[in-house]
Amino acid sequence: MTARESGSAPERAVWDALDRVRDPEILQPITQLGMVQDVRVDDAGHAHVSILLTIAGCPAARRIESDTQAAAASASGVTSAAVTVGVMTPAQRHAFTERVRGPGGVRPQQFGPDSLTRVITVTSGKGGVGKSSLTAGLAVALAAQGLSVGLIDADVFGFSIPGILGLSRDGTVAQPTRVDDMILPPVAHGVKVISIGMFLGDADPRTTAVSWRGPMLHRTIEQFLRDVWFGDLDVLLLDLPPGTGDIAISVGQLLPNAEVLVVTTPQEAAADVAVRSALVARQTGQRVIGVVENMAGLTQPDGTVIEVFGSGGGSLVAQRLSDEEHGTVPLLGSVPLSPAFRERGDAGDPAVLSHPTDPAAAEVIRVAAEVAALGRGLAGRSLGIATR
Numbered sequence: 001m002t003a004r005e006s007g008s009a010p011e012r013a014v015w016d017a018l019d020r021v022r023d024p025e026i027l028q029p030i031t032q033l034g035m036v037q038d039v040r041v042d043d044a045g046h047a048h049v050s051i052l053l054t055i056a057g058c059p060a061a062r063r064i065e066s067d068t069q070a071a072a073a074s075a076s077g078v079t080s081a082a083v084t085v086g087v088m089t090p091a092q093r094h095a096f097t098e099r100v101r102g103p104g105g106v107r108p109q110q111f112g113p114d115s116l117t118r119v120i121t122v123t124s125g126k127g128g129v130g131k132s133s134l135t136a137g138l139a140v141a142l143a144a145q146g147l148s149v150g151l152i153d154a155d156v157f158g159f160s161i162p163g164i165l166g167l168s169r170d171g172t173v174a175q176p177t178r179v180d181d182m183i184l185p186p187v188a189h190g191v192k193v194i195s196i197g198m199f200l201g202d203a204d205p206r207t208t209a210v211s212w213r214g215p216m217l218h219r220t221i222e223q224f225l226r227d228v229w230f231g232d233l234d235v236l237l238l239d240l241p242p243g244t245g246d247i248a249i250s251v252g253q254l255l256p257n258a259e260v261l262v263v264t265t266p267q268e269a270a271a272d273v274a275v276r277s278a279l280v281a282r283q284t285g286q287r288v289i290g291v292v293e294n295m296a297g298l299t300q301p302d303g304t305v306i307e308v309f310g311s312g313g314g315s316l317v318a319q320r321l322s323d324e325e326h327g328t329v330p331l332l333g334s335v336p337l338s339p340a341f342r343e344r345g346d347a348g349d350p351a352v353l354s355h356p357t358d359p360a361a362a363e364v365i366r367v368a369a370e371v372a373a374l375g376r377g378l379a380g381r382s383l384g385i386a387t388r
């Protein structure tokens, strides 16, 4: 009989309450992860819970402790609750990683051809077109629709995802938790996020330039796909650097089943370079699922619209990517310029959650729903049983 089963009625009530406490990085109940070591409730109704964390001072520690305290205190028959926090032994930590990741051995790369996760890379020809803002907005909107979402910020030279999602403050970027060789990504607004910007050690990302050559970039992306534990995701988004460089080619090789979203501005003169970035992805076997135009007409308070970047670029790119071999590539949406959308992004508080009626946010939410509805071509893939 387990400690849980042999406990008194109030102790069992505390265990039940603890089933609702989820590890904020793994998003699974701490009871299932072996993190609850002991539960006692004395005759006066005072509960005492001992929990074990993977490593001392892990970023999620305070939250787990306070959630545990609140859950225990809410259990029936309990009048007050205290929590003791300990650290797992190496053996306990090993059992923990096996529980999370499955039994050991050589870890395959996640999201390979047999994976049921949709992998969507977001690319653009030019920089500064709002690719990172849209990728972050789409990820948060998809998570808000109930999907399990991961996001890899592979934009080495211009990583901005941690800032947009509130994982970076005053030059300090949230760090992933490392449990032995397993890397747990921080979770922001329901999205598991990993960024090159989280691997700069003590360097201030505001003043640190990442100048890695191709092989180093390739290894980093490979490590993200192998050692970062994302769990069972419905969708993994990748924010790629603009253009057609080394990372785009590495991602194409590592994730040949990925789908591609192309972000461009309404400026027709920018179409060529956006089309080229999509063609590189196509050469590596990826499928372009659509184009999203960003920075479209800005509506003035009097209702008039200023087209700062002209118009027509999005549909031109979609048209140029559509042909007999690849079918019609749709223009999935046109996101207007919006000061609130930018301000919320700068503040790390995505507008798709905080200002969902903002015209840009509303369009990103609509595009996310459309992307989710596009589903994924499962032809030729084995449908393994996904365990949750």
Ligand SMILES: Nc1ncnc2c1ncn2[C@@H]1O[C@H](COP(=O)(O)OP(=O)(O)OP(=O)(O)O)[C@@H](O)[C@H]1O
Residues within 6 Å of the ligand: 124, 126, 127, 128, 129, 130, 131, 132, 133, 134, 155, 158, 159, 160, 241, 242, 294, 295, 296, 335, 336, 337, 338, 339, 341, 342, 343, 345, 346, 360
């Ligand atoms: N629809 C929009 N309305 C207003 N501002 C926007 C919009 N989309 C993006 N921006 C702003 O434009 C700037 C550039 O956006 P972002 O960093 O997302 O571009 P990017 O294409 O990822 O750039 P790079 O790849 O060069 O890093 C940011 O300040 C962002 O807040």
